Amino acid sequence: MQATKESTRAEERQRAIAETVARVREIESQQGVNAQSLEAIKGELIKLAANTDLFPIDDFPPPEQAAGNPSCLYLLSEDDDHRFALYANSTNRRYSNAPHNHTTWAVIAGVHGKEPNRLYKRTDDGGVEETGMTVVKQGTAVAFMPDELHSLDIPGGAPMLNFHMYGLAIPQLFKRQYYNAREHSWHYYPPHTDIRDARSGSIETGSSKTESGQTA
Ligand SMILES: [Fe+2]
Known part of the structure; x- marks a missing residue:
């Protein structure tokens, strides 16, 4: 009985994800990438996130305490050309x-749960200045253009x-930069992180895991 419930949940989850990603593809195709289209994409992801019963934490457990990374990403969807990559960040x-x-x-x-996001702008001297904070939680979302910082x-x-x-999927983002405040310098993130493929119904924790200190 339990296995039936779990397989039904996985099937419903995959269907809901596929429908959301299809709408996101359509939004970007029709409107391009701008503040308005990202608002629409936020709305689609907020609607998907409202299905909390389809995304119980037990199905997407955080990394073991002994693991190097405090968080991991479960890959929920990615197109064959690596576009439109949806992950669940768990910690x-x-x-x-x-x-x-x-x-x-x-x-x-x-x-x-709650995910506080700090927002920044670049400064003329090559550093960053914090411009605000937004706490992402159920019913809310935040969007970033490609060059925006958080x-x-x-x-x-x-x-x-x-x-x-x-x-575009994270392993394809070779020029993603982070700011080292102590050294007042910018660096590229390494291309891989702890990403676990959860696109099939049964999630094999750690099955496609790679190691680095990188987070999303
Ligand atoms: Fe990020």
Whole structure:
């Protein structure tokens, strides 16, 4: 009985994801990449995230405590040409990352828990200045144009699962930059992170895992 319930949930989840991604493709195709189209994509991901019963944290567990990375990304959808990549970011630990861009559009939508995002602009001296913060949680989302900057500042102490969707899959983003405040310098992120393929109904935790200190 339990297996039937789980397979039904996986099937419903895959159907809901496919429908959302189809609408996102359509939005970008018709409107291009701009603030208005990203607002529409945010709306689609907020609607998908409202289906909390399809995305229980138990199906997308955070990395084991012994793992190097405090968070991991579950790949939910990616086109054959690596466009329109949807991930679920899972963690239950405190972590933050450096201000960074994505070199493709990005939308984050809340499913479970809170994900504080710090927002930045570049300064004339080659650094960054924080311009605000938005806390992504159920019912909310934040969007970034390819050159816009943010960082995550996750408090930990409670499970968190959020959607991260990108115009192009993370392993394809070779020019993604982060800012090292101590050295006042910009660096490229390494191309791989802890990404676990969850596109099939059964998720094999860690089955396609690669290691680096990179986060989304
Ligand atoms: Fe990011």
